[in-house]
Amino acid sequence: MLIFDEAANFLEIQVRALLGWLRSTDPNQKCQALLTFNPPTTVEGRWIVDFFAPWLDKKFPNPAVGGEIRYAASVDGKDVWVDDGREFVLAGGVPVYEFERGAFKPEEVVKPLARTFIPSRVTDNPYLMGTGYVNTLQSLPEPLRSQMLNGDFSAGIEDDPWQVVPTAWAEAAMARWKPLDKLPEMDSLGVDVARGGKDETVLARRHGMWFDRPLVYPGSRTPDGPATAGLVMAALRNRAPIHIDVIGVGSAPFDFLTEARQQVIGVNVAEKSTARDKSGRLGFRNLRSQLWWRMREALDLANNTGIALPPDSRLLADLCAPTWKLSGAEIYVASREEIVAKIGRSPDYASAYCLALLDTPKIDSLRAAGGNRKVMEYNPYA
Incomplete structure (x- = not known):
């Protein structure tokens, strides 16, 4: 045993x-x-x-x-x-x-x-009942009192004060989510490509501020660029822009999608960010920090964006995993390696949804608006 x-x-x-x-x-x-x-x-x-x-x-x-x-x-x-x-x-x-x-x-x-699961409380243990342990548990602050005294698994879980996305914000976005009978046009497709091992390739589809359920494939299903590109093409609708992490193995499917004349934007999260936060006062250490912070701002209840995320325990855990710190006037979000050390796996789900949140105008719309004029390059990170 x-x-x-x-x-x-x-x-x-x-x-x-x-x-x-x-x-x-x-x-x-x-x-x-x-x-x-x-x-x-x-x-x-x-x-x-x-x-x-x-x-x-x-x-x-x-x-x-x-x-x-x-x-x-x-x-x-x-x-x-x-x-x-x-x-x-x-x-x-x-x-x-x-x-x-x-x-x-x-x-x-x-x-x-x-x-199986067998619930048990302190009142089930005659050896503890005469020790004053119940009084000790009764004196605990909430939510510890409900958790330890009543065995309440729904009682609040304490967030790290430096958590990028507060759990309550992510849960509110998931509570807001409902299946749609008719989907509006797809505006963005985020792709996080498996880096091997237990990593998974995750596709996140965004329609306005409503995000569809994740499409998840084990790394064995996406061993090379053509395999990943094929899954992306199958999920794509309305010629939506594709935002794909190109660090490491992500460059191969990016090349295949480019050759297929899709509107694909390669995202290197290690690159320097030139953007500012919503207040306009703080910058970001790198593009990765910027993408995570944009998700935080979208989920912030005070901003009333109406964002709706699919109820998914892995997505919730991923979103609530990273912490941040302020270095000078720059926001730094924990690296992928730091998150892996914390939760034991890569935050593939959240990474895909952060990529899907990027707002890049569709090239067809730009061409239609510009007539015969040359379409200038658009930077979705600016």
């Missing part, structure tokens, strides 16, 4: 890595993991709610009661909740339970594992 005490204080990648070593050479030996934890008090610990989503996520479509056994399988590094523990294979991304075992490699057969 592998036991994690205060599991919500671990990074998700740390827990999953150790779970990967939970095995035995004896097929008759049962291996189990026990995770004990309080409701998370930081954004980094929110993964625990997704890990036990049927019990803890109030928006989960098929909620479970405490102690109920559910089954989860890992598909492309993500948990997929299934009805039972039967093995299956994937056909077009759909589980197929009736299959010829000899026709598939052992690693292609997916075995769901049982998972």
